[in-house]
Amino acid sequence: MRLFEFGDQPWLPRVLRDGETAYLAMAYRLLPLARAWADRIIASVQPHHCVTILDLCSGAGGPLEQIIEEFTARGYRVSVTMSDMYPFGRSRRHPAIHWHPDPVDARKIPAELAGIRTMFSAFHHFDWEAAHAILENAFRCRSPICIFEAGAGNLLGVASMLLVPLNVLALMPFVRPFRWAYLILTYLIPVLPLMILWDGFVSMLRIYSTDQMRQMVSGLKASDYVWEIGALRVQRIPGALPYVIGRPVIPG
The missing domain is CATH 3.40.50.150 (Vaccinia Virus protein VP39)
Known part of the structure; x- marks a missing residue:
């Protein structure tokens, strides 16, 4: 299934792209x-x-x-x-x-x-x-x-993505390099948790x-x-x- 991911889009603001990739790097370490x-x-x-x-x-x-x-x-x-x-x-x-x-x-x-x-x-x-x-x-x-x-890429994998927003909330303060913008876009304006959730769902389907x-x-x-x-x-x-x-x- 070929749905779009925000992280693939050239128009995505750099701070959002970097925030997503920094979170993923942190998740890999765990x-x-x-x-x-x-x-x-x-x-x-x-x-x-x-x-x-x-x-x-x-x-x-x-x-x-x-x-x-x-x-x-x-x-x-x-x-x-x-x-x-x-x-x-x-x-x-x-x-x-x-x-x-x-x-x-x-x-x-x-x-x-x-x-x-x-x-x-x-x-x-x-x-x-x-x-x-x-x-x-x-x-x-x-x-x-x-x-x-x-x-x-199966249904169990898709279902596991429901935990992603909680993981983003828990891990974002610890990502490196640290940027205050990541915290703002996670806790005050929760764009990153929602974007990473969507991209996670689409990734599993693709x-x-x-x-x-x-x-x-x-x-x-x-x-x-x-x-x-x-x-x-x-x-x-x-x-x-x-x-x-x-x-x-x-x-x-």
Whole structure:
């Protein structure tokens, strides 16, 4: 179902876009998603000791700091380049993270941006044609790509969004970077709780199923590139969370 999300609209005031992405980054820190995603990336892509990640549609950074911690705990050295069509640029500073300053279209990655491409909870923002183009670009470039969703896209997931306004009220004072405008738009003029609730509902309805993901890659076949599609079970999150991973075949 292709309903609109406020966060996708170019006319959305920057303070509202940044408030939503900052809240989502805070929510990621409270859920055990990063461990499950890091485990899946390592098992599927089998990266070298030094890992370079190009994160797409980064927003405020989402789970990236936690992803880095999970990789580091397993003995990897990680560097991350964050990118977005609307670069946030004010996320928490981490020595392993830097922002690409220019807008990046996930459908056509600039040649100078290399690394394992990741996308966390953003694939559903794209219509079928654009989503297919993202996968096709990785396939044509023979670049590894790991796409994960943070929701199951089923009725239980939709129902769970009813808790979002309460979560926004509870968490907004703790988001970083802190801005007084976020509090005003949460408690005095509750635009952010309502906007994030709507976007959460729509996100759940837009999430591609594993069958749809298989359809997307059905024409992207080569002997030197493989696709893996599945769904992860994560504590405290209802349903199974779909993912798609593409990677060049590892010699030997």
